[in-house]
Amino acid sequence: MLEITTGKMTLRLSPPVMGASGAFGFAGEYGKLIDLSTLGALVTNPISLRARRAATGARVVPLDSGVLIHTGLPNGGIYKMHRQYAAKWRASPIPVIVHLIGTPEDLAECAAFLDQQAEIAAIELGINDALTAREVRAMVARVRAQTQLPLLAKLPLYQAVNLAAAAADGGANALVIAAPPRGTARDPLSGQLVGGRVYGPWLKPLAVRIVGQLAPRLSIPIIGCGGIHHPDDARDFFEAGARAVQLDSVVWARPEMVIAIAKAFSGGELTRAAGALADEWRPLGEPAERRTTLIPAPPPPHVPSPPEI
């Protein structure tokens, strides 16, 4: 479990496994398919001060072992989205964290509004990769001044090392490392190059490395995000220094793994080998081989050799 406290407010993440922004929808769309209460929190899709339209043209490009997505971050703007989803957020079995995007002025206005809404447990700021460290510090500080809510800053993968200290200095209570990086790929249907966010299991080593670099340097918790598709992936983030993790595109590829990962860190046990760590249980349907690579087989019991005939 991870607790993030600001003033009188505490965000309790139990288990320390969340649904990431951009993957799970605005308010539990996946509740029709999986038990979202097994997660520690849900981060909404990005919300801006004013309405944004969906991107036009190709929005999805399948990649080898991944996908590039360019949605345009459509949403109705903070006030409309709040009217539309407040009841669902209030009824949510897990804390709801609103992911905000926009200019510093927009973010400050959104934060001041969300600060008054009891159903919101925390705010996550999407940090644009074009910002300098100075701008990030000023932006986070500006938002911090508007809200007592726990504030997470989601950093761009390739700038995370440069921006982390600035976000922490600005008043972020935790850093999410990292947002899916931007890429460009050719859409096989239209033949055009499309820019967007890239998702896939191969992102994990990149993000784990950055978490490992930053964790010893920062006094605030790091939440690992990127390429997690299995409890072992999340373990790698924890071992590198993350205190919680966010899951994104795994929920599209294999929704059942979200539950498996959440349960792996909730203290629940299904099958636990003698000598296994407390969080190591094998999710249903999980091939045994993958586990055996992680947990050395116990030495065989001593059986006397049969007498030679």
Added chain:
Amino acid sequence: MHQRQAVIERIRRVSAGVQRLELAVEPPQRALSGGQFFLARTTATYDPYLREAWLPVALNDKTIVVERPTRYQYLPNQVVDLLGPLGKPFPLRNSARALLLIAYEAAPSIFLLMLQSALARNSAATLVLIGQAQQYPLEALPSALEVIRAEHYETWAERAQHIAWADQIFAVAPPPYDLPAYMRLLEDAQRVRHAVSAELLYGIFQPPMPCGIGACQACLVRLQNGDEVPACTEGMAFDLTRVNLLQSLADSAGA
């Protein structure tokens, strides 16, 4: 909405390009109507990463039949992970006696389940296969169906009459042809019928769908009232008088 395992019981090659897979599925996944679909994962690995959209073409007692291009390879007894049924059934009107189906550069598979119900209640149906759609094997279509083939939309003989007589029209075109094809069809219908009433003309939107559940927002369709709704949950068929085709076309031309 279910995620379940299904087993490929039989694979039948219908033509050089089309195969049909008979899948043993659990009862909740057999509760579906024409227009609904599945997102399937066929491998334990993440390559391919996205699920494939599988379109049921027939329902049996314990199985469903889906149609897939032959460039994809499957094996009998192969276990697949099915998410669905997804989307809404096609809004086929009870009063629709003459049905016009248009497959533009796309296999007409998506119509076949709906056709079963339409033909069972003695509706007349005409299928127009345009461009690549002409390669679809005719023997895989119900014999009661009238089939018209055209190299191009413009060379579709008696197009005006077909559009004028139909009680309901459904068209399918793959992205990126969908918007221009549906725009042209809507304009034709407006010209031929003077006014296009609601629930007459439907376009089927089949963008790639990462989640299928309305969460990722990658499949939004823009409506006339300004709303943007996911094709995966609110489609795949949309009343073309409700879709903001003009703006969507203008935007994608500038994209």
